[in-house]
Amino acid sequence: MTMTETAPNDAGYKSFTIGGYSFSRDEYFATIEWPTGSHQIRIDEFLRCVQRDVAWGFFYGIVNFDSVIGTMNHYGNVDLFAGRFNDAYRKAEVDYNENFPHDDLMACFQAMLSDWTNEGYDPFAAPMETGSAYGPNNGSNDEAITRRRVVAERMVGVAGDEEIRTDESGFPVNRAFLDVAQDEPVIEAEPGYEDKVAAFNLYAYLSRSDVTWNPSVVSACKDSLYCPTTEEFTLPVIHGNDRVEWFVQLSDEIQWDVEDRDTGAKRARVIMRSGDVAAMPADIRHQGYSAKRSMLLVWENGSGRIPEMIAKGEAPIHPVEF
Ligand code: PHB
Ligand code: FE
Numbered sequence: 456m457t458m459t460e461t462a463p464n465d466a467g468y469k470s471f472t473i474g475g476y477s478f479s480r481d482e483y484f485a486t487i488e489w490p491t492g493s494h495q496i497r498i499d500e501f502l503r504c505v506q507r508d509v510a511w512g513f514f515y516g517i518v519n520f521d522s523v524i525g526t527m528n529h530y531g532n533v534d535l536f537a538g539r540f541n542d543a544y545r546k547a548e549v550d551y552n553e554n555f556p557h558d559d560l561m562a563c564f565q566a567m568l569s570d571w572t573n574e575g576y577d578p579f580a581a582p583m584e585t586g587s588a589y590g591p592n593n594g595s596n597d598e599a600i601t602r603r604r605v606v607a608e609r610m611v612g613v614a615g616d617e618e619i620r621t622d623e624s625g626f627p628v629n630r631a632f633l634d635v636a637q638d639e640p641v642i643e644a645e646p647g648y649e650d651k652v653a654a655f656n657l658y659a660y661l662s663r664s665d666v667t668w669n670p671s672v673v674s675a676c677k678d679s680l681y682c683p684t685t686e687e688f689t690l691p692v693i694h695g696n697d698r699v700e701w702f703v704q705l706s707d708e709i710q711w712d713v714e715d716r717d718t719g720a721k722r723a724r725v726i727m728r729s730g731d732v733a734a735m736p737a738d739i740r741h742q743g744y745s746a747k748r749s750m751l752l753v754w755e756n757g758s759g760r761i762p763e764m765i766a767k768g769e770a771p772i773h774p775v776e777f
Contacts, residue, residue, distance in 0.1 A: 670753045
């Protein structure tokens with residue numbers, strides 16, 4: 456199912472149609488229309504959400520842009536929904552869902568992100584570290600929106616794998632992390648093992664991240680993925696988990712709103728300070744707030760079998776019983 460796009464509107468932006476959905480933007484808002492309704496999202500918020508959905512390949516489970524619009528990943532194909540996880544929309548029967556091949560919805564989102572992102576606005580950056588998303592069409596920022604995602608095969612710093620970040624490679628230390636030590640570990644390998652041992656300073660690595668709310672794989676051991684990220688302002692999406700996720704707060708503080716994944720009913724507020732560890736259940740959705748740039752380790756099990764194992768009762772929804 457391919458998308459179609461229109462000529463630019465008065466504000467200079469194209470509109471995009473895929474299946475029963477159409478997307479348009481004006482100076483302040485994205486407008487989403489489907490056969491039984493319509494919805495508006497502030498354009499800066501919308502672009503931050505689309506940016507993450509694109510960069511993460513629709514991520515694990517559900518990516519809610521807000522309480523109405525979002526995607527549900529079926530790994531190969533993906534649902535785009537409106538009001539599906541919103542009790543009021545469901546009761547009023549104005550909710551809508553449509554399934555697309557992964558590549559088709561991805562192409563639509565990529566084209567929209569490129570056309571609607573103006574020069575000087577970076578949807579991955581913290582609000583204080585980027586320009587405005589508002590106003591009539593004004594250039595583009597394709598370099599920012601097509602950043603390569605860090606996905607280590609084994610670990611950052613291993614020969615041939617993801618490289619550590621330096622001033623020279625274009626990753627200066629962020630303003631919030633100027634106090635983070637930049638020394639790298641000294642490796643004293645036994646003769647013959649020199650190229651088999653690797654180590655890197657994760658805090659220094661994260662202090663040089665130029666993006667926010669963007670977990671990237673820094674080490675992988677089979678399906679066990681360490682996905683640390685630096686956070687500032689709000690997680691733009693409300694993530695609906697399809698598996699357990701462990702959070703380790705590596706610095707500063709993040710506050711989380713945790714809701715029932717399907718109804719949005721409040722479940723918990725979790726305040727995580729440096730050193731705190733949380734296990735987020737597989738049946739929740741959550742959104743985080745970080746008043747100061749902070750470091751968070753998200754530990755994922757990337758196995759494609761997890762959702763099926765949970766459905767069959769072979770894997771837990773809560774990873775620990777107290
Ligand atoms: C999550 O949904 O678990 C998540 C997503 C992005 C982040 C952190 C956590 O930056
Ligand atoms: Fe999550």
